[in-house]
Amino acid sequence: MFQSSEIYGGLRSAYDYGPMGVELKRNLMNEWWTSMVHSREDIYGLDASIIMHPKVWRSSGHLANFTDPLVDCQVCQERFRADKAPKLAEGEDAPITLGDKGRAKAALAKLHEAGHEHIERKGKQLFGAKAGDRGYVCPNCGSPYLSAERDFNGMFRTSLGAVDPMAQVIAAVKASVAEGGDDKAIRKAVDAALEESAVYLRPETAQGMFVQFLNVQQSMAAKIPFGIAQMGKSFRNEVTVEHFIFRSCEFEQMEMEWFCEPGTGREWLEYWKETRMKWWQSIGLSADKLRLREHESSELAHYSDGTFDVEYDFPWGWDELEGIASRTNYDLNAHAEGSNKKLVYTDPEKDNPETGKKGWRYVPHVVEPAAGATRGMLAVLCAAYDEEPGDESGKGARTVLRLHPRLAPVKAAVLPLVRKQGMPETARKIADAFFAAGVNAKLDMQHAIGRRYARHDEIGTPYCITVDGQTAEDDTVTIRYRDDRxxxxIKVEAAVDEVRRALREGRE
Known part of the structure; x- marks a missing residue:
């Protein structure tokens, strides 16, 4: 992965996926799609538009509720989300750490000027501050001296159509001033002008599945319970971006909405908790690095009556990998009210539990497993990375990426030992056989064989097929396994089948 626009100094919280990164991400998402859609008869795929009608976000509650508490540090000027800040109990010592002595001196002078004469400096640190009743401090410098919290909507707003939104804003300001409007009236006019042509980049993929619920159900004659699955990009105007690709403004999700009968939501929540934990383990994350954490009532989203996070033990600690939420029937009810359309399911085989009449019509409840593809990729990389020290002299040391074979960017490397004696030609035929079989293989003839092995260990290639002098004699090649070397x-004609069988079984 590379910093986006790196030659121009980079863009914070934006990353480009290089040749190996894009393959790894695609493979991870393909594994999810295979397990959710291709391996089941009750989940259907969808690819909804990133830009949707703005009323979708008004009905879903995102325009009103998709906000974060925003705070400015009065010492280092860092802007951050209050709910993501480090926690400190009231009265606890809160040392402040600046980048260097010069900044610490300047900060000390400002604090003394503001009446905090008890603060003292030692090097680039300031001492004497105590945590306040907020229970958190600045994540950048540790300061408890903070601005008031204010709401910040995390949705990216843009405009759709030929009208220049700035021209609309200017016209609205001029009209308001001409009418003698005060600051409040001018701001209201500006907001109305912007809203007139506003659309939003989706902050999640879920809403596309809710608004297309009936189309999918009717076109596929789907019977409840059933699911709708979607993968794709989402956008959140995050104030706090951290841990590389873990929290960024542009990311990819793998979400599924499971529509079920009223009263069965908790049962299905338990089912998907177990199913999703098993899936993460099936792609190479160890059970002792995974856990389920139930949301406390104060954490629950406005639409949920129960949510669990699948958390992974990242190098910085436990953090969310996937959310599994019981969303009740909130979303379908909200979009039914907002669109004035009935989003109901009719089960002709069941009696209405209230009236006893045949043909139960109801608004389904929903359980949502929502996984982060980019977070998943980061977890997979953390789990797979390994450094082997070798012997006492360092001989045999290597860096190896122990990826699950189906996730590996390159499944097999075909390596002619030398560039002569017909070895390159034989290697090319073997590589072509892999391509024809749909296995992503790489013909690699650069450098000595040891360096090529090391290179493929580093990118996680699980199998190396070496063509050598013996190949011409008995039509055999050497297959090298990544993890234990x-x-x-094996016979040349068996190479493709051996790798495909190992990939199916998920073994190295």
Missing amino acids: RQER
Whole structure:
């Protein structure tokens, strides 16, 4: 992964996925799609538009509720989300750490000027501050001296159509001034002008599945319970971006909405908790690095009556990998009211539990497993990365990426030992056989064989097929296994089948 626009100094919280990164991300998302859609008969795929009608976000509650408490540090000027700040109990010591002595001196002078004469400096640190009743401090410098919290909507707003929104704003300001409007009236006119042509980049993929619920259900003659799955990009105007690609403004999600009968939501929540934990383990994350954390009532989103996070033990600690939420029937009810359309399901085989009449019509409840593809990719990389020290002299040391074979960007490397004696030609035929079989293989002839092995260990290639002098004699090649460096002789025609069988079984 590379910093976006790196030659121009980079863009914060934006990353480009290079040749190996894009393959790894695609493979991870393909594994999710295979498990959710291709391996089941009760989940259907969808690819909804990133830009949707603005009324979708008004009905869903995102325009009113998709806000974060925003705070400015009065010492280092860092802007951050209050709910993501480090926690400190009231009265606890809160040392402040600046970048260097010069900044610490300047900050000390400002604090003394503001009446905090008890603060003292030692090097680039300031001492004497105590945490206040807010229970948190600045994540950048540790300061408890903070501005008031204010709401910040995390949705990206843009405009759709030929009208220049700035021209609309200017016209609205001029009209308000001409009418003698005060600051409040001018701001209201500006907001109205912007809202007239406003659309939003989706902050989640879920809403597209709710507004297309009936179309999918009717076109596929789907019977409840069933699911709608979607993968794709989402956008959040995050104030606090952290841990590389873990929290960024542009990211990819893998979400599924499971529509079920009223009263069965908790049962299905338990089912998807277990199913999703097993899936993360199936792609190489160890059970002792995964846990389920139930949301406390104060954490629950406005639409949920129960949510669990699948958390992974990242290098910085436990953090969210996937959310599994019981969303009740909130979303379908909200969009039914906002669109004036009935979003109901009719089950002709069941009696209405209230009236006893045949043909139960109801608004389904929903359980949502929502995973982060980019977060998942980061977890997979953290789990797979390994450094082997070798012997006492360092011989045999290597860096190896122990990716699950199906996630590996390159599944097999085909390596002619030398560039002569017909070895490159034989290697090319083997590589072509892999391509024809749909296995992403790489013909690699650069550098000595040891360096090529090391290169493929580093990018996680699980199998290396080496063509050598013996190949011409008995039509065999050497297959080398990444994790234990074990080598075997196999027939040339068996190479593709051996790798495909290992990939199906998920073994190295």
